[in-house]
Amino acid sequence: MIGFFNDMKTLTRRNLLRLIRTPEVLIFSTIQPVLFVILFDSVFGGSISPLGFDSYTDFLIPGIMVQTAMFASINTGIGVAEDMEKGAIDRFRSLPISRLAILFGRTNADSVRTLAVSIVVVLTGLLFGLRLTENLGSILLGVVLSVLFANSIQWAFVLMALLVRSLEGVQAVAFLPTFPLVFAASTFAPVENMPGWLQVFAEYQPVTTTVDSVRGLFFGSEVLEASGGSLATSITLTVMWIVVIFAVFASLSVWRFSKN
Amino acid sequence: MAAQNPSFESLASGDAIIEARNVSVNFGDVHALIDASLTVPEGQVRGLLGPNGAGKTTLVNVISTLLSPTSGTALVNGFDVTKQGKQVRSIIGLAGQYAAVDNLLTGRENLEIVGSLYQLSRSEAKAQANDVLERLSLTEAADRPVKTYSGGMRRRLDLGASLVGRPKVLILDEPTTGLDPRIRIELWDFLKDLVTEGTTVLLTTQYLEEADALADEITLIDSGRVIAEGTPSALKEKIGGSSLVLATRNSAEIAEAARLVAAIGNAEPVIDEDKASLSMHVDSDSGAIVQAAQALDSAGIAVSELALQSPSLDEVFLRLTKGGN
Ligand SMILES: Nc1ncnc2c1ncn2[C@@H]1O[C@H](COP(=O)(O)OP(=O)(O)OP(=O)(O)O)[C@@H](O)[C@H]1O
Ligand SMILES: [Mg+2]
Numbered sequence: 389m390i391g392f393f394n395d396m397k398t399l400t401r402r403n404l405l406r407l408i409r410t411p412e413v414l415i416f417s418t419i420q421p422v423l424f425v426i427l428f429d430s431v432f433g434g435s436i437s438p439l440g441f442d443s444y445t446d447f448l449i450p451g452i453m454v455q456t457a458m459f460a461s462i463n464t465g466i467g468v469a470e471d472m473e474k475g476a477i478d479r480f481r482s483l484p485i486s487r488l489a490i491l492f493g494r495t496n497a498d499s500v501r502t503l504a505v506s507i508v509v510v511l512t513g514l515l516f517g518l519r520l521t522e523n524l525g526s527i528l529l530g531v532v533l534s535v536l537f538a539n540s541i542q543w544a545f546v547l548m549a550l551l552v553r554s555l556e557g558v559q560a561v562a563f564l565p566t567f568p569l570v571f572a573a574s575t576f577a578p579v580e581n582m583p584g585w586l587q588v589f590a591e592y593q594p595v596t597t598t599v600d601s602v603r604g605l606f607f608g609s610e611v612l613e614a615s616g617g618s619l620a621t622s623i624t625l626t627v628m629w630i631v632v633i634f635a636v637f638a639s640l641s642v643w644r645f646s647k648n
Numbered sequence: 649m650a651a652q653n654p655s656f657e658s659l660a661s662g663d664a665i666i667e668a669r670n671v672s673v674n675f676g677d678v679h680a681l682i683d684a685s686l687t688v689p690e691g692q693v694r695g696l697l698g699p700n701g702a703g704k705t706t707l708v709n710v711i712s713t714l715l716s717p718t719s720g721t722a723l724v725n726g727f728d729v730t731k732q733g734k735q736v737r738s739i740i741g742l743a744g745q746y747a748a749v750d751n752l753l754t755g756r757e758n759l760e761i762v763g764s765l766y767q768l769s770r771s772e773a774k775a776q777a778n779d780v781l782e783r784l785s786l787t788e789a790a791d792r793p794v795k796t797y798s799g800g801m802r803r804r805l806d807l808g809a810s811l812v813g814r815p816k817v818l819i820l821d822e823p824t825t826g827l828d829p830r831i832r833i834e835l836w837d838f839l840k841d842l843v844t845e846g847t848t849v850l851l852t853t854q855y856l857e858e859a860d861a862l863a864d865e866i867t868l869i870d871s872g873r874v875i876a877e878g879t880p881s882a883l884k885e886k887i888g889g890s891s892l893v894l895a896t897r898n899s900a901e902i903a904e905a906a907r908l909v910a911a912i913g914n915a916e917p918v919i920d921e922d923k924a925s926l927s928m929h930v931d932s933d934s935g936a937i938v939q940a941a942q943a944l945d946s947a948g949i950a951v952s953e954l955a956l957q958s959p960s961l962d963e964v965f966l967r968l969t970k971g972g973n
Contacts, residue, residue, distance in 0.1 A: 391767065398764040402750070409752040410792065475748030479809065481714050483765045520871035 392486040399493025407501055421456040421509045428576055429516055438578045440614025444519050449513035450602035451575035456509055457502045462562040464498045465545030469555040482619045491641060496560035502538045506531050521607050530605030537598045540630045543637035550644045569595050580615060594629035601626045665690040665848050671720035673706050678704040682872040693843055695863030696852040699969050703872040704852040705745055708821050712742045724817060741815030743749060745822050746970040747806035753787055753794040760810050766813030780808040800827050803862050820851040836862055856961040883964045891927045892936050895953040899924035908943045912936050
């Protein structure tokens, strides 16, 4: 067990070092959400005024934060595929380590990055008029919940990489599940305005419950109650989703990884 | 580790440190290895030789626990590669066929990370990394990102990564491919030093001279099967006979010379057009050289070289393998 934690620490450090050495990627992954904030705020800000929120900006920032974390988790799959193609995984697999640590080292490092980018999104929001009403603890909890959700999704992309076994393959397949999850959700617009058939999916799927939880944690449960929800419900559903997604995809990944 | 668990030691037969028994590996319909067996005594350098696609990498991957065999077993220091993988991995160092070093990190960081993963403490990992960098003449480039390294430096660093854990058994898949001759010879010397310190080395190679210079014994693989095994000189003796070597003064006449000598021996001459030379396998006491001299003389072909040589490892290789893909 101590071995596992040491190996995980070493491999997390390795992946973080790699991140720091590619400032282009870091800068781009920060510019993208900032651009999204500007674009969505300008395009939809005038026409959408979500029930219970002071401004569309308040509604939007939690959405962008979760959306950014979702898209970024594709990089986890790309990273695993790249390490496989370049032989890094074979090298690690030939060392006397816990093989699980190889995958956890990857998701840990990517979660650290997601945390950093999430904070940038919130700070950008503040520049654009975001007004957080809850205390700092509640706000941090919102950010952490979003990162934990992204961490569970990262495992889905780890599995995808282990199955597809190529960088291009992951890039090609990754957007298929990601787009409907991110857009058929309360990310950018309230679910109530969607057609009935879509609402059923949109209301309970994990991106919506996560975004709603973050909204409740940023602005208080009232903003959710205005449209018939509650913070307690959203958080409960989100935690359930995180546990289920993590349990399913992490165990399938581990099974797949130790199989060959 | 073995001392804590004496039953493992009894699995080793004699002082064999690597032992593969009837290993077969299938990838779908591809039979990459068929009943391959291999026994390497401790402290030996074993060369694994074979044409492209012969199954060398597959065998290396089985022995280094990266791949489970379809059937058969392999033991390293008495540990079963499928059931005691972690024990095996703690005593081996592997440098795969393609350099698996991290381009974004510096050479030193690469080695320190591998050192930590060999469960060395921070300071031990640092010291080992320093030592390895020194021994592979990479100290000057140690703190540069690996993406600025030349191909040869990258290859050396990759080899270095397999050394930081001070492995008892070093497994190298084509370690000198792409290295210039000087660096290659330096690496040979380096490997010889390791062997005198007690390391066992299993290496695959495409270079017969490398196997000749380095290996105590050679295992020849072709199409997934072990087809010959022995010391380089034993293998040369095995095919017996000698080589008739000749070169013509006029390069245009080499084809005609080949036609003439082909009638003497019972093997195909191998022609090197660029050097206007050829070699052909002949029986040692056949008087072939006299017949060749007479035939060439009466055809009016002037030769710059005509000699009988003991066979090279190249010929052993070409005669025993049919060549893969
Ligand atoms: N993952 C795989 N899936 C399918 N076939 C494979 C796989 N790996 C290897 N093979 C096949 O198994 C055979 C042996 O391959 P291997 O890589 O062991 O050869 P090799 O002797 O190392 O060749 P080279 O000198 O070219 O490196 C080849 O026919 C190869 O195509
Ligand atoms: Mg190979």
